Amino acid sequence: MSKSDSIALSCSNIHRYLGEGEGRVHVLKGVTFEAERGQVYAIVGPSGCGKSTLLYLLGLLDRQDDGDITIDGVAMSQSSDADRTSARGEHIGFVFQFHFLMQEFSALENVMMPMRKLGKLTQPEMEARALELLNEVGLGEKAHRLGTQLSGGEQQRVAVARALANQPSIILADEPTGNLDVKNSNMVFDLLTRLAKDNNQAVILVTHNPDIAERCDQVKPMSDGQFV
Amino acid sequence: MSPNLRIAYRFLTAKKRAMLMSLSCIVLGVGLFIVTQATTSGFEKFFIRTILGTNGAVRIEDKMQDTMRSMEVGGYGSGFEIKQSEGYKYIEGIEEPKLVIDALKQFPNVMAVSEVVYGSVVIKSSFKNESVKVYGVNIEDHMRVSELGNQIVRGDLSTFSSTPSGALLGMEMSRRMQLDVGDSFILEASGEQRRYRVSALYETGVSDIDKVRLYLNMGEARSLLKKTTGASFLQVNLIDKDRAQEDAYRMSEVTQHSAKAWQDREKSWLQAFAALGLSSAITVSVFTLIAGLAMFNTLAMMVMEKTKEIAILRSMGYTREDITQIFLWQAVIVLFIGSALGMLFGATVTYIVDNIPLTITGIFKTETFVVSWNIWHYAAATSTAVVMVMLASLVPARRAARLEPGDVIRGTAQ
Numbered sequence: 304m305s306k307s308d309s310i311a312l313s314c315s316n317i318h319r320y321l322g323e324g325e326g327r328v329h330v331l332k333g334v335t336f337e338a339e340r341g342q343v344y345a346i347v348g349p350s351g352c353g354k355s356t357l358l359y360l361l362g363l364l365d366r367q368d369d370g371d372i373t374i375d376g377v378a379m380s381q382s383s384d385a386d387r388t389s390a391r392g393e394h395i396g397f398v399f400q401f402h403f404l405m406q407e408f409s410a411l412e413n414v415m416m417p418m419r420k421l422g423k424l425t426q427p428e429m430e431a432r433a434l435e436l437l438n439e440v441g442l443g444e445k446a447h448r449l450g451t452q453l454s455g456g457e458q459q460r461v462a463v464a465r466a467l468a469n470q471p472s473i474i475l476a477d478e479p480t481g482n483l484d485v486k487n488s489n490m491v492f493d494l495l496t497r498l499a500k501d502n503n504q505a506v507i508l509v510t511h512n513p514d515i516a517e518r519c520d521q522v523k524p525m526s527d528g529q530f531v
Numbered sequence: 532m533s534p535n536l537r538i539a540y541r542f543l544t545a546k547k548r549a550m551l552m553s554l555s556c557i558v559l560g561v562g563l564f565i566v567t568q569a570t571t572s573g574f575e576k577f578f579i580r581t582i583l584g585t586n587g588a589v590r591i592e593d594k595m596q597d598t599m600r601s602m603e604v605g606g607y608g609s610g611f612e613i614k615q616s617e618g619y620k621y622i623e624g625i626e627e628p629k630l631v632i633d634a635l636k637q638f639p640n641v642m643a644v645s646e647v648v649y650g651s652v653v654i655k656s657s658f659k660n661e662s663v664k665v666y667g668v669n670i671e672d673h674m675r676v677s678e679l680g681n682q683i684v685r686g687d688l689s690t691f692s693s694t695p696s697g698a699l700l701g702m703e704m705s706r707r708m709q710l711d712v713g714d715s716f717i718l719e720a721s722g723e724q725r726r727y728r729v730s731a732l733y734e735t736g737v738s739d740i741d742k743v744r745l746y747l748n749m750g751e752a753r754s755l756l757k758k759t760t761g762a763s764f765l766q767v768n769l770i771d772k773d774r775a776q777e778d779a780y781r782m783s784e785v786t787q788h789s790a791k792a793w794q795d796r797e798k799s800w801l802q803a804f805a806a807l808g809l810s811s812a813i814t815v816s817v818f819t820l821i822a823g824l825a826m827f828n829t830l831a832m833m834v835m836e837k838t839k840e841i842a843i844l845r846s847m848g849y850t851r852e853d854i855t856q857i858f859l860w861q862a863v864i865v866l867f868i869g870s871a872l873g874m875l876f877g878a879t880v881t882y883i884v885d886n887i888p889l890t891i892t893g894i895f896k897t898e899t900f901v902v903s904w905n906i907w908h909y910a911a912a913t914s915t916a917v918v919m920v921m922l923a924s925l926v927p928a929r930r931a932a933r934l935e936p937g938d939v940i941r942g943t944a945q
Contacts, residue, residue, distance in 0.1 A: 355941065356941075359937040359940065359941065362846065364842075364845070364846060364935075364936045364937035364940065365935070365937030365938075384850075384851065385850060388845065388848055388849070388850045388851075389848060391845075391846055391847070391848050392847060392848015392849075393848065395846075397843075397846045397847075399843075399940060401839070403839050403840065403842070403843040405538075405541075405840055405843070406545075407541040407542060407544070407545045408541060416534070416538075416844075416847060417847040417848060419534035419537075420534055420847060420848045420849055420853070421848060465847075469848075477940070
């Protein structure tokens with residue numbers, strides 16, 4: 304595999320301003336970054352330094368004011384909303400601090416939701432894959448429970464399984480353990496990294512937790528909108 | 532089931548109480564729309580059937596004659612002109628009824644024509660005297676252009692047709708004159724008095740007819756009214772009654788006699804029925820409007836509550852159109868259930884109303900509410916609900932689609 308093939312995501316000279324008028328802030332000041340498959344990256348830094356803003360830009364949830372982002376070799380800077388949405392569904396899995404499970408659906412249905420949208424698998428195949436992922440995160444027996452019937456740690460594990468559902472090349476996690484106790488934090492982090500490495504996926508996570516950051520392959524400290 | 536429909540259904544069932552308000556308003560709106568249209572159009576159709584059954588689809592009377600037109604005096608361009616209002620002059624009655632009938636029978640839509648002679652007379656019974664109108668008819672012909680045969684309530688028509696001095700009296704007239712079948716009475720016209728016998732009593736339900744119209748055999752009527760030739764008017768029955776106006780226009784052109792379709796004769800009543808139908812439709816549409824507002828409110832609240840779910844769906848690859856669809860599907864599900872229940876409710880109430888005793892005489896006669904079962908009432912009720920609810924749902928659905936997932940997750944969504 305050449306170096307370019309191993310790059311799942313790259314961005315160069317990213318600038319992002321937030322706010323209007325006098326309150327306009329230059330949040331990201333020319334950030335450049337590459338993420339290889341099978342590697343786990345931790346973006347760390349003080350609150351307000353632009354970590355989450357960068358993560359949302361890399362996940363195509365927001366648009367940069369300047370700079371380029373490439374996902375699996377495809378430049379997304381000038382792409383349409385539809386193309387960005389499609390790229391999110393196919394190449395990117397998200398894990399957020401507040402899991403954001405659909406409470407009206409069971410754990411199994413939550414994991415199947417990205418697969419239903421992608422539409423590549425049949426119903427039995429989707430069910431089998433969702434169950435397999437839930438087994439991997441240790442929730443196979445609770446697959447049919449609603450989100451409201453799961454603990455915080457369990458919900459975050461379901462969110463990890465959901466992020467992996469479409470076998471994306473990139474997993475973006477915004478403080479995935481920030482809302483969990485130490486035991487659950489370790490469990491979720493171990494799961495995320497193990498499954499991502501097994502599937503040769505790039506994991507980029509934003510964290511305030513130094514223990515978690517230390518266990519990543521690369522740590523990217525940020526300060527005032529730039530990597531330092 | 533599509534992913535969007537599945538999500539919409541789950542969102543919906545989680546908001547049962549809020550949706551119940553919209554649902555019940557749709558049921559009421561659709562149901563009551565159907566009931567009001569069924570009753571107003573029921574009475575309208577019954578009225579039309581009554582007037583077609585008494586006065587026919589088209590009436591041909593009065594010969595038309597061109598009036599003298601304005602003309603130049605002293606030759607063209609002289610500048611002197613004798614002004615004359617232009618138009619038609621009408622000569623009362625039909626001079627050559629047979630010729631006109633032959634011409635009318637050439638019209639493919641004409642089913643039958645009846646010649647009628649009429650005039651005013653005084654009826655005298657032992658009880659009182661009154662001024663009435665005699666209609667001289669050939670009963671066989673007249674039964675083909677009216678419902679007279681079905682309007683007989685006492686006595687029988689065969690006695691009338693076989694008895695030269697027989698007469699058919701309206702129920703209202705018989706009550707006022709205290710006459711019954713078999714009783715004799717006197718008709719006075721042009722200073723001459725003749726005795727007749729009641730062969731049968733009829734009732735159209737139209738009090739203006741039942742009070743003053745008296746039928747005699749044609750020969751006897753001509754003799755009494757001293758109208759030995761011609762006819763007062765011709766009553767025409769059509770195969771397709773709804774084409775009466777077009778046919779009347781052509782009949783008038785062809786026969787050079789005035790021809791009036793039932794729609795023009797009864798214009799004021801028909802307009803009153805149309806206005807009644809429209810006003811009741813507007814009134815009950817308020818329920819549908821409330822359903823739309825309730826749906827708007829419920830969906831708008833849901834969009835506010837579900838911003839994080841919308842953001843996560845967008846992050847999973849769901850497009851803006853998918854988000855719009857998820858919210859519109861909820862409106863469609865409520866509309867579908869509401870319309871189905873509303874139609875059932877409307878049909879049930881219409882059936883019940885159809886059997887409510889209600890005596891009406893005057894413009895027609897009925898003993899119960901009259902309803903009309905028409906698929907278009909159901910289509911119109913459902914369409915009204917669809918338009919109002921979908922329009923109301925579009926705003927929150929589009930608002931949901933416009934949410935930027937990045938803003939929501941950052942917690943800055945407005």
